[in-house]
Amino acid sequence: MNITIVGVGLIGGSVAITLKEKKAVSNIIGVDKSDANLKKALQLGFIDEGATLSDAISRSDVIFLTTPVDATLQLLPSILNQVTKQVVVDMGSTKERILQAIANHPKRGRLVAAHPMAGTEYSGPEAAISGLFKGKMMVYVDAMHSDEDAFDTVDAITEQLEMNTTFMNAHEHDVHTAYVSHISHITSFALALTVLEKEKAQGRIFELAGSGFESTVRLAKSSPDMWTPIFKQNRENVLEVLQEHIKQLQTVQQALTNEDYDTFYKLIKKSNKIRRILK
Amino acid sequence: MNITIVGVGLIGGSVAITLKEKKAVSNIIGVDKSDANLKKALQLGFIDEGATLSDAISRSDVIFLTTPVDATLQLLPSILNQVTKQVVVDMGSTKERILQAIANHPKRGRLVAAHPMAGTEYSGPEAAISGLFKGKMMVYVDAMHSDEDAFDTVDAITEQLEMNTTFMNAHEHDVHTAYVSHISHITSFALALTVLEKEKAQGRIFELAGSGFESTVRLAKSSPDMWTPIFKQNRENVLEVLQEHIKQLQTVQQALTNEDYDTFYKLIKKSNKIRRILK
Numbered sequence: 430m431n432i433t434i435v436g437v438g439l440i441g442g443s444v445a446i447t448l449k450e451k452k453a454v455s456n457i458i459g460v461d462k463s464d465a466n467l468k469k470a471l472q473l474g475f476i477d478e479g480a481t482l483s484d485a486i487s488r489s490d491v492i493f494l495t496t497p498v499d500a501t502l503q504l505l506p507s508i509l510n511q512v513t514k515q516v517v518v519d520m521g522s523t524k525e526r527i528l529q530a531i532a533n534h535p536k537r538g539r540l541v542a543a544h545p546m547a548g549t550e551y552s553g554p555e556a557a558i559s560g561l562f563k564g565k566m567m568v569y570v571d572a573m574h575s576d577e578d579a580f581d582t583v584d585a586i587t588e589q590l591e592m593n594t595t596f597m598n599a600h601e602h603d604v605h606t607a608y609v610s611h612i613s614h615i616t617s618f619a620l621a622l623t624v625l626e627k628e629k630a631q632g633r634i635f636e637l638a639g640s641g642f643e644s645t646v647r648l649a650k651s652s653p654d655m656w657t658p659i660f661k662q663n664r665e666n667v668l669e670v671l672q673e674h675i676k677q678l679q680t681v682q683q684a685l686t687n688e689d690y691d692t693f694y695k696l697i698k699k700s701n702k703i704r705r706i707l708k
Numbered sequence: 709m710n711i712t713i714v715g716v717g718l719i720g721g722s723v724a725i726t727l728k729e730k731k732a733v734s735n736i737i738g739v740d741k742s743d744a745n746l747k748k749a750l751q752l753g754f755i756d757e758g759a760t761l762s763d764a765i766s767r768s769d770v771i772f773l774t775t776p777v778d779a780t781l782q783l784l785p786s787i788l789n790q791v792t793k794q795v796v797v798d799m800g801s802t803k804e805r806i807l808q809a810i811a812n813h814p815k816r817g818r819l820v821a822a823h824p825m826a827g828t829e830y831s832g833p834e835a836a837i838s839g840l841f842k843g844k845m846m847v848y849v850d851a852m853h854s855d856e857d858a859f860d861t862v863d864a865i866t867e868q869l870e871m872n873t874t875f876m877n878a879h880e881h882d883v884h885t886a887y888v889s890h891i892s893h894i895t896s897f898a899l900a901l902t903v904l905e906k907e908k909a910q911g912r913i914f915e916l917a918g919s920g921f922e923s924t925v926r927l928a929k930s931s932p933d934m935w936t937p938i939f940k941q942n943r944e945n946v947l948e949v950l951q952e953h954i955k956q957l958q959t960v961q962q963a964l965t966n967e968d969y970d971t972f973y974k975l976i977k978k979s980n981k982i983r984r985i986l987k
Contacts, residue, residue, distance in 0.1 A: 619956040621979035653976035697932035703900035
């Protein structure tokens with residue numbers, strides 16, 4: 430099997446590394462708008478060659494689209510235009526707008542929309558790692574609109590990545606990712622901004638950075654190039670969650686302002702139920 | 709050296725385990741209002757015996773106070789009343805109110821106020837682990853009010869725990885912990901409540917819990933018995949940070965509402981500066 434990775438960053442690179450390790454592919458072509466990224470990916474050895482998009486498509490069985498979601502929105506129609514029997518996998522973090530844009534494309538069936546729920550706060554080819562996907566969830570979105578052979582091809586790759594799988598429609602996917610991924614990033618961004626604001630006035634905060642702080646704020650290292658388009662495409666769902674989140678913070682604020690420690694205690698106790706969801 | 713651990717939970721237990729490993733102590737007495745906790749600590753082997761507080765004080769060189777901060781506030785004056793040459797170490801997460809309460813105590817010099825910036829979201833004797841403190845920061849608070857020999861004793865223990873050290877006054881400490889620890893907990897509580905609220909209506913959220921979500925929300929597993937008193941004692945500082953944090957969230961919300969993606973991008977970019985503070 431010959432594959433192309435469009436966007437040789439954290440996700441695309443980690444797919445390439447894992448499939449190479451499993452000896453599941455013969456040739457991996459990298460496509461990236463950044464020559465520096467392509468060069469780096471070649472150096473790191475997870476692609477065998479760089480090529481133009483058209484050339485890469487014509488010589489591949491499977492094309493992984495792992496660019497920021499604004500680039501995906503722009504590239505996907507023309508990729509599908511060039512596809513005959515190839516399979517295209519969109520691995521982006523938002524689905525509704527992208528799938529709407531190609532809903533009536535004659536080659537819609539060659540596309541499998543899949544979102545690997547895995548990542549780190551780092552980006553670029555150097556961020557790619559082996560084992561990123563292991564044990565994580567692959568969400569197949571609107572799978573009924575993919576050709577059966579295309580889906581089976583991707584599902585076999587998902588198995589190579591050692592992922593679990595689940596199915597959702599595009600709307601459901603975007604709502605859920607707003608809750609479990611996108612809002613976490615906004616929280617971290619705002620927390621970082623809060624602390625940086627204070628540090629500017631007072632200094633020394635860095636000395637106290639304990640592990641609790643680090644884990645809640647680490648997502649604030651995430652790339653704005655990747656995340657701004659995600660929030661743009663999932664704006665309505667994110668705004669809904671953000672409103673609810675601010676409301677919950679204000680409830681906590683109110684309890685503390687009123688010195689109502691019974692309510693405060695109960696809020697913490699209730700939030701503890703998250704144990705049920707996390708491991 | 710014989711020591712007493714008052715409050716045989718995550719912090720006290722981890723101190724005991726580490727000092728035992730280093731063979732830095734001869735006998736460790738545990739004191740806890742919960743007989744079940746004492747029994748557990750004995751089973752786990754990090755205390756050698758349980759005793760009443762008075763008996764334990766009379767037979768110890770160093771007394772570690774690692775209870776929730778409301779218990780510390782209540783216990784500390786009577787502990788100091790019973791102390792002759794012993795050293796008392798308060799390891800709680802808030803300092804200003806506790807140190808005010810014993811500011812004029814004739815035995816004030818025997819107390820060393822120290823806050824190990826280390827912890828996990830778990831509590832109780834079973835949560836105690838070796839190596840919890842290694843490489844973390846020990847914050848000495850108002851160290852100038854401790855007798856020199858008392859401070860030196862504690863600092864030698866801090867070295868055994870393999871911690872770095874820094875000095876602050878009580879007010880400074882409480883402001884900074886509000887920023888780097890307490891607000892992170894509130895954020896996690898509110899994030900957990902947001903998601904749990906949604907899950908109640910829609911279900912299935914658990915399937916998507918990826919690593920980003922897990923790290924921002926894990927502190928929501930924290931014990932309300934430990935954390936309610938912390939917020940009570942650090943109420944004013946926490947309210948100030950919380951107000952700023954909500955303001956930052958509203959700035960992000962505003963940018964997204966207005967579809968002002970330039971501002972949105974810049975906010976993420978600015979929050980990236982947190983890289984400077986974190987490793």
